[in-house]
Amino acid sequence: MADTATRRAAKLDNRAIALASLPFMGMISFWQVYDGIVPKMLTGTFGLSNSLTGAIMAIDNVFGLFLLPLFGILSDRCASKLGRRTPFILLGSGIATLSVPLIAIANNAGSLSLLICAILITLLAICMYRTMTVAIVADITPRPLRTKADSVQKIVGYAGTGVMLVAISVMVPNVERPDYLPLFLLQAAFVLVSAVVYGLLVKEPALVQKMHQKSLEMGIREDEVEKDDSPEAGGKERVADRSMRLSIAMLLAATFFYYMSYNAMTTNISRYADIFYGMAGGSYAIINIVTIVGALESYVPLANLSLKVGRKKVALASSVVMVSCPLVLWLVPGFSPVLYLVFLLMGVSLGGVDMCVYTMILECCSSNSVGRYSGYYYTVSMAAQVITPILSGVVMDVNPAMLFAYITGMGVLMGLSVAGAKHGDAILIDEVVRREEAAEAE
Numbered sequence: 001m002a003d004t005a006t007r008r009a010a011k012l013d014n015r016a017i018a019l020a021s022l023p024f025m026g027m028i029s030f031w032q033v034y035d036g037i038v039p040k041m042l043t044g045t046f047g048l049s050n051s052l053t054g055a056i057m058a059i060d061n062v063f064g065l066f067l068l069p070l071f072g073i074l075s076d077r078c079a080s081k082l083g084r085r086t087p088f089i090l091l092g093s094g095i096a097t098l099s100v101p102l103i104a105i106a107n108n109a110g111s112l113s114l115l116i117c118a119i120l121i122t123l124l125a126i127c128m129y130r131t132m133t134v135a136i137v138a139d140i141t142p143r144p145l146r147t148k149a150d151s152v153q154k155i156v157g158y159a160g161t162g163v164m165l166v167a168i169s170v171m172v173p174n175v176e177r178p179d180y181l182p183l184f185l186l187q188a189a190f191v192l193v194s195a196v197v198y199g200l201l202v203k204e205p206a207l208v209q210k211m212h213q214k215s216l217e218m219g220i221r222e223d224e225v226e227k228d229d230s231p232e233a234g235g236k237e238r239v240a241d242r243s244m245r246l247s248i249a250m251l252l253a254a255t256f257f258y259y260m261s262y263n264a265m266t267t268n269i270s271r272y273a274d275i276f277y278g279m280a281g282g283s284y285a286i287i288n289i290v291t292i293v294g295a296l297e298s299y300v301p302l303a304n305l306s307l308k309v310g311r312k313k314v315a316l317a318s319s320v321v322m323v324s325c326p327l328v329l330w331l332v333p334g335f336s337p338v339l340y341l342v343f344l345l346m347g348v349s350l351g352g353v354d355m356c357v358y359t360m361i362l363e364c365c366s367s368n369s370v371g372r373y374s375g376y377y378y379t380v381s382m383a384a385q386v387i388t389p390i391l392s393g394v395v396m397d398v399n400p401a402m403l404f405a406y407i408t409g410m411g412v413l414m415g416l417s418v419a420g421a422k423h424g425d426a427i428l429i430d431e432v433v434r435r436e437e438a439a440e441a442e
Contacts, residue, residue: 017149024133058390060126146358148364247422326408
């Protein structure tokens with residue numbers, strides 16, 4: 001009886017997770033457009049160097065350093081009838097819908113100052129709800145299922161991203177001064193529609209209550225780690241165990257080097273592909289599409305595998321692949337269709353590391369402080385993305401052929417950090433069943 005009841009409770013509500021992931025889709029697809037197109041605006045329209053372009057591209061991450069943890073903690077303390085995360089998601093999405101097209105308008109007008117202003121407004125809006133797009137899925141998912149829920153969220157998010165990458169390849173012509181406005185209008189529509197559908201169909205408080213009930217049915221006592229679940233206490237709880245804190249520190253370090261590696265590629269691939277692969281205009285997006293396909297195909301299998309062998313093993317194996325792929329791209333210069341397979345594998349590894357490391361961090365903290373530690377996760381990622389566009393921009397100015405050597409080095413440091421974490425593996429479903437059966441036997 002316990003076996004059947006527990007396994008029924010452990011079934012993931014894919015529909016609820018997919019709907020709750022829609023704001024993530026709108027947000028994450030924006031970064032592909034932003035990272036791919038804005039550097040082209042800065043170097044093509046305004047004639048800036050790669051180093052200065054990298055510095056400007058780091059502005060968004062400087063913004064995020066301060067705002068992401070702030071909004072994460074504020075959402076933990078939010079007592080709105082709509083829930084803790086939903087008000088931030090709806091307001092941030094609304095502002096972004098209006099400000100995203102202003103970036104293209106500023107480029108068409110040839111005004112660098114207007115472009116910077118449009119970017120800052122957009123980044124404020126994105127920071128307002130970026131952490132919440134991830135925290136909401138964790139909030140409505142029992143702890144053992146969070147890796148699997150994260151895989152569903154990633155599939156939804158990167159499916160939308162894939163659509164925008166196709167749009168880039170089709171809508172950005174190979175001309176000296178492309179008009180990016182139609183592309184940015186489409187991106188704004190993505191953000192708006194995702195928020196509207198979320199607002200109409202996702203009832204956060206009811207889903208959080210359902211999560212609590214399912215957790216109890218699975219034999220998980222949340223009060224063992226959660227002292228106070230009231231909104232007033234949100235964000236005040238910290239991890240006290242020294243070993244657990246060390247694991248969180250190592251996982252945050254892994255996150256830092258992951259983004260040092262990953263963002264160096266996303267920020268520079270449009271220019272690198274133009275120089276070394278002859279991919280002008282929006283054709284570079286084919287590389288990103290292949291990478292996204294690899295990630296999409298891997299999320300569910302890797303999530304299921306993590307429930308059997310543990311998150312850390314999956315993260316470590318993914319780290320090895322994530323280091324090997326840019327090493328090949330560095331040692332084998334020039335374009336060959338075979339390189340698409342390398343980018344495909346890179347997408348698989350990127351998904352495996354990102355999905356497992358974040359949920360390992362959440363496993364180390366209570367559900368009452370998910371917003372806080374989600375904020376720390378994004379703060380660390382922002383810190384990396386402040387530094388890496390500048391450093392990789394210098395590399396591109398000095399020797400563009402060394403870009404993937406830089407990416408490889410950051411990947412090695414990431415893998416070592418993952419190896420240093422001792423906590424955060426999933427509570428396996430079979431183990432939950434065994435605990436339930438043991439309790440009944442007593």
